[in-house]
Amino acid sequence: xxxxxxxxxxxxxxxxxxxxxxxxxxxxxxxxxxxxxxxxxxxxxxxxxxxxxxxxxxxxxxxxxxxxxxxxxxxxxxxxxxxxxxxxxxxxxxxxxxxxxxxxxxxxxxxxxxxxxxxxxxxxxxxxxxxxxxxxxxxxxxxxxxxxxxxxxxxxxxxxxxxxxxxxxxxxxxxxxxxxxxxxxxxxxxxxxxxxxxxxxxxxxxxxxxxxxxxxxxxxxxxxxxxxxxxxxxxxxxxxxxxxxxxxxxxxxxxxxxxxxxxxxxxxxxxxxxxxxxxxxxxxxxxxxxxxxxxxxxxxxxxxxxxxxxxxxxxxxxxxxxxxxxxxxxxxxxxxxxxxxxxxxxxxxxxxxxxxxxxxxxxxxxxxxxxxxxxxxxxxxxxxxxxxxxxxxxxxxxxxxxxxxxxxxx
Amino acid sequence: xxxxxxxxxxxxxxxxxxxxxxxxxxxxxxxxxxxxxxxxxxxxxxxxxxxxxxxxxxxxxxxxxxxxxxxxxxxxxxxxxxxxxxxxxxxxxxxxxxxxxxxxxxxxxxxxxxxxxxxxxxxxxxxxxxxxxxxxxxxxxxxxxxx
Ligand SMILES: [Zn+2]
Numbered sequence: 001x002x003x004x005x006x007x008x009x010x011x012x013x014x015x016x017x018x019x020x021x022x023x024x025x026x027x028x029x030x031x032x033x034x035x036x037x038x039x040x041x042x043x044x045x046x047x048x049x050x051x052x053x054x055x056x057x058x059x060x061x062x063x064x065x066x067x068x069x070x071x072x073x074x075x076x077x078x079x080x081x082x083x084x085x086x087x088x089x090x091x092x093x094x095x096x097x098x099x100x101x102x103x104x105x106x107x108x109x110x111x112x113x114x115x116x117x118x119x120x121x122x123x124x125x126x127x128x129x130x131x132x133x134x135x136x137x138x139x140x141x142x143x144x145x146x147x148x149x150x151x152x153x154x155x156x157x158x159x160x161x162x163x164x165x166x167x168x169x170x171x172x173x174x175x176x177x178x179x180x181x182x183x184x185x186x187x188x189x190x191x192x193x194x195x196x197x198x199x200x201x202x203x204x205x206x207x208x209x210x211x212x213x214x215x216x217x218x219x220x221x222x223x224x225x226x227x228x229x230x231x232x233x234x235x236x237x238x239x240x241x242x243x244x245x246x247x248x249x250x251x252x253x254x255x256x257x258x259x260x261x262x263x264x265x266x267x268x269x270x271x272x273x274x275x276x277x278x279x280x281x282x283x284x285x286x287x288x289x290x291x292x293x294x295x296x297x298x299x300x301x302x303x304x305x306x307x308x309x310x311x312x313x314x315x316x317x318x319x320x321x322x323x324x325x326x327x328x329x330x331x332x333x334x335x336x337x338x339x340x341x342x343x344x345x346x347x348x349x350x351x352x353x354x355x356x357x358x359x360x361x362x363x364x365x366x367x368x369x370x371x372x373x374x375x376x377x378x379x380x381x382x383x384x385x386x387x388x389x390x391x392x393x394x395x396x397x398x399x400x401x402x403x404x405x406x407x408x409x410x
Numbered sequence: 411x412x413x414x415x416x417x418x419x420x421x422x423x424x425x426x427x428x429x430x431x432x433x434x435x436x437x438x439x440x441x442x443x444x445x446x447x448x449x450x451x452x453x454x455x456x457x458x459x460x461x462x463x464x465x466x467x468x469x470x471x472x473x474x475x476x477x478x479x480x481x482x483x484x485x486x487x488x489x490x491x492x493x494x495x496x497x498x499x500x501x502x503x504x505x506x507x508x509x510x511x512x513x514x515x516x517x518x519x520x521x522x523x524x525x526x527x528x529x530x531x532x533x534x535x536x537x538x539x540x541x542x543x544x545x546x547x548x549x550x551x552x553x554x555x556x557x
Contacts, residue, residue: 160489161508161519168487168532210499213506214490214527258467271486271508271517 001100003407006367007243008108008232010035015195015227015352018116024063025070028112031228032071035108039232041242043072046232047104048079052091052111053356055082058118071110085304085392086254087111088229088360089399093252095233100249105238112228113354160213162395163309165273167215172312172327174215178203180330181220181308181350187337188347190376193361195225195352220308220350227354231364236407247367250385251288251402255281256393275317277398278389282318285400289408291385294319298402300369300379300386301343302362308350311335311343314389318400342379345369359390359399366403434462437476442550445540447479449514460514481538482557483511490527503527507554509536523553 010031012019019027036042049071051064064071064080083090088111095107167173185201188194198205209219239246255277282294291297301320305311312326320341321329334340346365349358366386368374383405390399434450438461441448450462452473457466466473491504505522507530522530523539535557544550 160491161487161506164489165487165532211490211492213492214503216489273487 001410002102003236003410004096004099004233004249005236005239005243005246005407006231006249006364006403007106007234007239007246008035008039008041008230009364009367010038010230011193011364012227012229015193015225015354017195017223017225019114019226020116024058024060024112024114024117025067027114027226028067028110028228029070031112031230032108032110035230035232039243041106041232045106045242046072046076046108048077048095048098048107049073050091050095050098050107050109051078051080052082052087052109052360053113054084054087056118057355058114060117063112072108077104083392083397083399084394085306085355086359086390086397086399087356087392088358089363089388089390089401090254090359092231092233092360092363092401093254093399095231096249096252099233099235105235106242107233109231109233109360110228111230111356111360113356113358114226115224115354116226159272159307159395160216162272162275162313163215163220163307165271166309166313169273170312170316170324170327172309172324174217175203175207176312176327176330177215177220177309178206178217180311180335181206183330183336184305184308184311184344184348184350187345187377188351190337191346191351192375193227193352194347195223195227197347197351215309216307222306222350222353225352225354227352227357229354229357229360229364231360231367245371245373247370247386247403247405248407249401250290250404250408251285252400253281253285253288254397254399255284256398257396272395273313275314275391275396275398277396278314278317278391278400279319281398281400282387282389285387285402286319289385289402289404291402294387295321295341298385298387299381300345300366300383301341302346302365302386302388303344303348304359304362304389304391305344305348305350306353306358306391310391311348311350314391315341315343318387318389320387337377338380340381342381345374345377345379347377359388359392362388362390363401363403366401370403370405433464434459437462439546439548439550443544443546445481445544445550447481447511447514447538449477449479451475451477457515458513459516460511460518477513479514480512481540483509483514483536485530485532485534485536485554486510486517487532488522488530490530505530507536509554511538520551521553522555524555 012030081091182201185198189197189199206219315326369383388401449460452466454469487508507522536554539555
């Protein structure tokens with residue numbers, strides 16, 4: 001395997017609820033142009049393109065093909081990747097494999113979501129259809145009648161069980177979910193590419209938002225966002241020629257578990273709060289990156305938190321702290337941008353969720369922190385190694401990427 | 411600024427054909443008429459599935475060992491709904507439970523009744539409240555009530 005580096009990042013100028021001024025390919029092209037501007041590269045440098053967005057959400061088919069000219073892919077190999085919430089990072093992993101394998105030297109990842117063109121709620125229900133028990137588990141009412149199948153609601157309903165289980169097993173309280181949401185809205189206020197920004201956010205303010213499904217309240221839930229993100233990767237040899245600054249991929253890993261029981265693998269607590277895939281994927285990533293003690297060696301973490309409790313929950317699941325410790329780190333201020341273990345300085349998914357981009361943004365935000373290019377939301381400590389986490393599927397698929405400031409010794 | 415065009419549409423779930431694990435669902439539904447639950451046990455690892463998988467998801471082998479499942483179980487997780495899926499507030503908060511029935515290694519979800527939201531907790535014992543006139547569909551299981 002060869003070393004692979006991130007040498008270019010591009011975003012749409014804003015991430016907002018409704019981009020009424022552009023159509024989908026126009027919006028995507030803004031991020032592509034931004035990546036070329038930032039990196040000094042041109043379309044001629046790109047050998048292949050990986051395209052990622054959530055399947056079905058905008059109700060359009062084959063966007064990677066009809067946006068071909070807008071993503072500088074004419075005449076080039078193109079692959080589309082769609083793995084639900086993790087799409088952006090899966091697309092990144094595909095680009096990594098293209099280069100690490102020696103097949104290509106420079107590959108561009110293009111991801112987007114334009115939620116305002118569709119009905120995300122319908123799309124979220126769409127993921128349930130293949131398996132009847134999954135319908136029961138996720139609480140979709142297939143008959144329109146009262147009864148055991150008619151429970152729980154959509155994504156927020158399903159996730160409430162996870163949050164509830166997390167609180168029970170960690171000893172954290174709903175006030176900690178309020179506090180982490182507030183922290184991330186304040187962080188988002190410093191990130192020009194964030195959607196929900198509130199420099200004055202406090203736990204008390206979040207606690208005043210209505211409960212949707214205990215313990216999840218309105219202030220804990222991600223928005224639906226319009227936006228696109230681009231990331232250009234290169235081999236070590238090409239990176240030396242093309243880039244002044246780079247962030248290096250030290251490991252990628254992913255893991256799925258069972259949609260219906262959540263955690264049949266190694267069956268520990270069979271509920272969606274256990275998230276064994278996160279633990280397994282993180283362990284594999286640490287091994288591949290040669291990391292023995294992630295708590296000492298990882299300086300910065302971006303967690304995929306469609307819902308605010310997940311920042312705390314996944315920090316525990318990926319071994320950045322013990323179970324029951326994340327909310328204590330939060331209380332001590334260690335998760336803040338000025339803290340010992342800064343997390344989601346970007347504002348996280350809970351502040352910005354153009355779904356196809358969300359998992360890729362975890363990677364690009366880690367890269368910006370490593371390269372010292374995060375601007376106002378640059379964390380205070382030096383970032384040598386960073387971990388990006390992606391979460392999605394029904395509730396059971398996790399991706400991990402570890403980046404560093406130097407190439408890995410091969 | 412010119413508006414982009416938005417096309418409203420719905421997905422009709424009834425257009426999908428659900429066949430997966432059909433045999434297991436059907437066996438379960440048949441027994442439910444008698445207020446009984448039938449799952450399936452893996453002869454190799456012992457995992458019990460409800461509804462009955464005819465394929466062990468751990469061992470990746472076909473399995474055919476019927477297993478009777480109790481209609482009593484333990485709350486593994488829960489939530490209290492304050493809004494419907496479209497965000498409209500509910501008149502009454504609605505308790506929903508994730509329950510591992512005794513004898514099963516998988517969980518099912520259902521409404522909690524005869525319990526106040528503030529009394530619900532993980533580890534709580536509950537039982538299925540069966541419909542009086544059972545017809546062999548999922549609605550035969552009306553809700554979970556305290557044991
Ligand atoms: Zn088995």
